[in-house]
Amino acid sequence: MRTQVGIVGAGPAGLMLSHLLHLAGIRSIIVENRSRAYCEARVRAGLMEHWVSELLVEAGVGERMKREGMVHDGIFIAFNGQAHYLNFKKLIGKHVVIYDQKEVVTDLIARRLADGGEIHFEVADTSVHDFTTDRPKIRFRANGELNEIACDFIAGCDGFHGISRPSFPAGTLQGYDRVYPFGWLGILSESPPPEKELIYAYHEKGFALYSMRGPNLSRLYIQCAPDENIDEWPDARIWEQLHLRLGGVRKLTEGKILQKGVTPMRSYVTEPMQHGRLFIAGDAAHIVPPTGAKGMNLAMADVRVLARAFESFYRSRNSEPLANYSKTCLRRVWKGQRFSWWMTQMLHRFNYENDFDMKRQIAEIDYVTTSEVAAKSLAENYAGLPMG
Numbered sequence: 226m227r228t229q230v231g232i233v234g235a236g237p238a239g240l241m242l243s244h245l246l247h248l249a250g251i252r253s254i255i256v257e258n259r260s261r262a263y264c265e266a267r268v269r270a271g272l273m274e275h276w277v278s279e280l281l282v283e284a285g286v287g288e289r290m291k292r293e294g295m296v297h298d299g300i301f302i303a304f305n306g307q308a309h310y311l312n313f314k315k316l317i318g319k320h321v322v323i324y325d326q327k328e329v330v331t332d333l334i335a336r337r338l339a340d341g342g343e344i345h346f347e348v349a350d351t352s353v354h355d356f357t358t359d360r361p362k363i364r365f366r367a368n369g370e371l372n373e374i375a376c377d378f379i380a381g382c383d384g385f386h387g388i389s390r391p392s393f394p395a396g397t398l399q400g401y402d403r404v405y406p407f408g409w410l411g412i413l414s415e416s417p418p419p420e421k422e423l424i425y426a427y428h429e430k431g432f433a434l435y436s437m438r439g440p441n442l443s444r445l446y447i448q449c450a451p452d453e454n455i456d457e458w459p460d461a462r463i464w465e466q467l468h469l470r471l472g473g474v475r476k477l478t479e480g481k482i483l484q485k486g487v488t489p490m491r492s493y494v495t496e497p498m499q500h501g502r503l504f505i506a507g508d509a510a511h512i513v514p515p516t517g518a519k520g521m522n523l524a525m526a527d528v529r530v531l532a533r534a535f536e537s538f539y540r541s542r543n544s545e546p547l548a549n550y551s552k553t554c555l556r557r558v559w560k561g562q563r564f565s566w567w568m569t570q571m572l573h574r575f576n577y578e579n580d581f582d583m584k585r586q587i588a589e590i591d592y593v594t595t596s597e598v599a600a601k602s603l604a605e606n607y608a609g610l611p612m613g
C-alpha cells in the first residue's frame with residue numbers, strides 16, 4: 226500500500242484530517258484498531274466551539290449537525306441556590322453547539338467512505354517506522370496478515386493510549402501533567418434536561434453538570450472520587466446527588482439511566498508534537514479535564530493546522546508550516562489547558578486544608594457571574610478563541 230499521509234486512528238482528529246486532505250486533493254489511509262460500530266457508539270463530550278461547527282459546514286460535513294445539533298447561546302452557573310446566566314451571544318457574539326462527538330465521527334466515516342476513502346477498522350499490532358527518513362511506514366495486522374503502508378508522512382491521531390506518542394525516540398519528548406483529586410461520574414438518562422442550556426453547578430457536596438443530547442435525553446455528570454467504584458452508585462444515589470447539587474435552582478425530572486461511567490480528570494501536554502515525519506494530533510499529544518469540553522475542539526484545531534501545512538507542502542513544496550506545526554498548535558493547546566484547569570479548579574469541591582481557598586473559590590464564581598469583563602473572558606475561551 227502507498228499513500229501520501231498515513232493516519233493512525235479514526236477518531237474526530239484522524240477522520241477530519243483525512244477529509245480535509247481529501248478536499249485539498251491529498252491522499253490518505255486510516256488504520257483503526259476498533260470496529261466501526263465501536264467508534265460510532267462511544268459517547269463522549271458533545272460541545273463544539275463556534276468555529277468548529279462552522280468548519281464542519283464549510284467542509285461539507287455539517288448537514289446533520291445543522292438539523293440535530295442544539296445551538297446554545299450561553300451557560301448557567303449555579304451556586305448558593307441561584308443560577309446565573311452567561312449570555313455568550315450578547316457578550317461576544319458567538320454560540321456553541323451541542324452535538325455528541327460520536328455523531329461527528331459517524332458523519333465523517335460515512336463521508337470518507339462515500340468519497341472513496343480507505344479506512345481499515347479492527348487492525349492489530351499497529352506500529353510506525355522510519356519517520357526520520359522521507360519514507361515512513363505504518364505496519365499493521367488485518368485478518369491475521371501483516372500489511373505495510375508506505376507514506377510521505379504519518380499523522381498519529383490515536384488518542385492518549387495510542388502507539389504514536391510512545392514511538393517517539395527516547396529523550397525527544399517532554400511531558401507536563403497534572404492529576405486532579407476527583408473524577409466525573411457521567412450518566413445518560415432518558416429524561417428531559419432541567420434547562421434548555423447547560424448548568425454548571427458548584428455545591429458543597431461537589432460539582433455537577435447538567436447537559437443534554439435531546440429533548441428527552443440528559444447527559445449528567447457528578448464529581449466523584451478518581452477511583453470511584455461504580456457499584457457504589459446505584460441509580461437512587463445518583464438521582465439523590467443530582468437533585469441535591471442542583472441546589473434547588475431548577476426541577477430535575479428522573480428517568481431511566483441508560484449508561485454510566487467514570488471519567489478521570491487529568492491535564493497533560495507533550496512537547497513537541499512532531500518528530501521527523503511523524504506528527505501527533507489531538508489526545509495523542511494532549512488531554513484536558515472535561516470541564517469546558519475542550520478535548521475535541523483542540524483536536525480539530527490541530528488537524529486544521531496540520532491539513533493546511535500538508536497543503537502548503539504538496540502545492541508549493543513549502544515545508545515551513547510543517548516545521549512550525551508543533552509551535553503553532555502548542556500556543557492554542559496551552560490556552561485550552563489553562564482554561565480547562567481554571568474551570569475545573571473554580572467549580573469543583575476540594576478538600577482544602579484551609580477555608581481561605583474555599584472562600585476565594587466562591588468569590589471567583591461570584592466575580593465571573595456578576596462582572597461583564599470576567600464573563601467575557603470565560604465566554605471567549607468557552608466558545609473558542611479565534612483560529613489564527
Ligand code: DHB
Pocket residue numbers: 269270271272323423434436437444515516517518
Ligand atoms: C458536556 C461535557 C462537558 O465536559 C462540558 O463541559 C459540557 C458538556 C457534554 O458531554 O455534553
